[in-house]
Amino acid sequence: xxxRFNLYRxxxxxxxxxxxxxxIPYFVAVSVVFGLAGLWLGMLxxxxxxxxxxxxxxxxxxxPASWMSxxxxxxxxxxxxxxxxxxxxxSGMMAQALxxxxxxxxxxxxxxxxxxxxxxxxxxxxxxxxxxxxLILLFLYIGYMALTAAIDxxxxxxxxGGLLLLVGVVNIPIIYFSVKWWNTLHQGSSVNLAKSSMATxxxxxxLLMAMCFxxxxxxxxxxxxxxxxxxxxxxxxxxxxxxxxxxGEEK
Amino acid sequence: MKSRHKKLALIGGALAIIGIIAALVLNALxxxxxxxxxxxxxxxxxxxxxxxxxxxxxxxxxxxQRQADxxxxxxxxxxxxxxxxxxxKGILPDLFKEGKGVVAQGKMAxxxxxxxxxxxxxxxxxxxxxxxxxAVGDAQAKEAxxxxxxxxxGSDKPKASY
Numbered sequence: 162x163x164x165r166f167n168l169y170r171x172x173x174x175x176x177x178x179x180x181x182x183x184x185i186p187y188f189v190a191v192s193v194v195f196g197l198a199g200l201w202l203g204m205l206x207x208x209x210x211x212x213x214x215x216x217x218x219x220x221x222x223x224x225p226a227s228w229m230s231x232x233x234x235x236x237x238x239x240x241x242x243x244x245x246x247x248x249x250x251x252s253g254m255m256a257q258a259l260x261x262x263x264x265x266x267x268x269x270x271x272x273x274x275x276x277x278x279x280x281x282x283x284x285x286x287x288x289x290x291x292x293x294x295x296l297i298l299l300f301l302y303i304g305y306m307a308l309t310a311a312i313d314x315x316x317x318x319x320x321x322g323g324l325l326l327l328v329g330v331v332n333i334p335i336i337y338f339s340v341k342w343w344n345t346l347h348q349g350s351s352v353n354l355a356k357s358s359m360a361t362x363x364x365x366x367x368l369l370m371a372m373c374f375x376x377x378x379x380x381x382x383x384x385x386x387x388x389x390x391x392x393x394x395x396x397x398x399x400x401x402x403x404x405x406x407x408x409g410e411e412k
Numbered sequence: 413m414k415s416r417h418k419k420l421a422l423i424g425g426a427l428a429i430i431g432i433i434a435a436l437v438l439n440a441l442x443x444x445x446x447x448x449x450x451x452x453x454x455x456x457x458x459x460x461x462x463x464x465x466x467x468x469x470x471x472x473x474x475x476x477q478r479q480a481d482x483x484x485x486x487x488x489x490x491x492x493x494x495x496x497x498x499x500x501k502g503i504l505p506d507l508f509k510e511g512k513g514v515v516a517q518g519k520m521a522x523x524x525x526x527x528x529x530x531x532x533x534x535x536x537x538x539x540x541x542x543x544x545x546x547a548v549g550d551a552q553a554k555e556a557x558x559x560x561x562x563x564x565x566g567s568d569k570p571k572a573s574y
Binding site: 208209210211212213217220242245246247248280281282283284287288289290327328330331335342343344345346348349350351358359360363 | 416419420423426427430431434438442445446447448449450468504505506507508512515530531532533534535536537538539540541542544545
């Protein structure tokens with residue numbers, strides 16, 4: 162049989178494990194490059210803002226973290242749908258691997274938002290729709306991790322967690338459109354596909370930082386999924402061979 | 413129909429139902445989710461009686477009055493249709509400015525003014541260097557055919573959503 166490229170081949174942990182291993186260094190390197198470029202552009206090149214002065218520069222962390230927190234959740238929900246419909250092993254592992262990074266991003270978004278809100282708005286926190294729905298997102302991540310950790314059988318844990326992920330996905334459009342639908346203290350979005358209301362260098366700094374966060378998330382998720390694979394498949398031959406090979410190398 | 417296609421359709425259907433439920437609930441809760449109401453809402457009697465609530469709008473141009481003690485403040489919140497005078501004692505956030513957005517929490521007094529316990533500044537989504545802001549302000553002033561000082565950019569053109 163001819164060994165042609167087949168996407169389904171990578172659905173098997175035995176083939177995905179080494180594949181992920183070769184990809185990780187590239188994602189780390191690209192993330193560092195984007196991060197340095199983004200910080201340089203954002204902190205040194207981008208002009209001072211006309212109303213907020215230098216304080217606005219926290220946007221270069223705040224917005225990428227917020228975007229990632231929403232996007233990672235959508236990806237996890239996508240994996241959950243695939244896992245529930247097709248009963249694939251990899252999908253549950255991918256959702257598991259993404260969850261801590263998503264929670265970190267949601268937390269970063271709330272933390273930087275609080276630090277930014279105090280000097281600009283005059284309050285660390287208000288219960289407006291944008292802030293509250295983002296807090297719910299953080300709770301969804303924590304709830305998913307707690308639920309899957311509480312169920313011993315990983316396959317059942319994936320199913321229960323997947324249902325939670327799918328129900329929670331309704332929160333994502335609420336976060337995104339909250340500033341449009343309701344009166345909020347949080348301002349409207351500065352960037353969308355049609356237009357941006359930011360100076361060009363500011364915008365590019367933000368997009369570069371977003372790419373940095375993106376690559377970082379992929380890199381750590383791949384690292385985490387490799388660990389999860391070894392743990393879940395520890396009784397299989399390929400893990401034994403993998404671990405034996407590692408031990409052999411060290412000797 | 414294969415079982416996995418059935419499952420996929422089931423997931424899709426469940427998501428649609430959850431979405432519709434969420435939309436209905438949020439619609440029903442609409443007035444509770446809004447962080448603040450506008451002076452027009454207050455004029456229409458939508459403000460809760462005897463309870464604290466928030467009003468939002470723009471700080472009317474040249475309406476800010478500061479007492480000699482420096483912390484007793486009065487200003488007018490406007491949505492360009494209706495105005496409400498707000499009394500406040502405390503420190504204002506840095507971004508508080510005439511012509512800019514503001515959200516104040518407090519109660520209506522008997523004389524129709526608003527006594528605020530907290531005043532928050534609401535800024536817009538524009539980020540640009542001061543020179544660009546000045547250029548935009550000048551261009552708008554030119555278009556409007558009158559002089560507007562650069563520092564009050566955007567002040568005479570309140571947007572629908574502040």
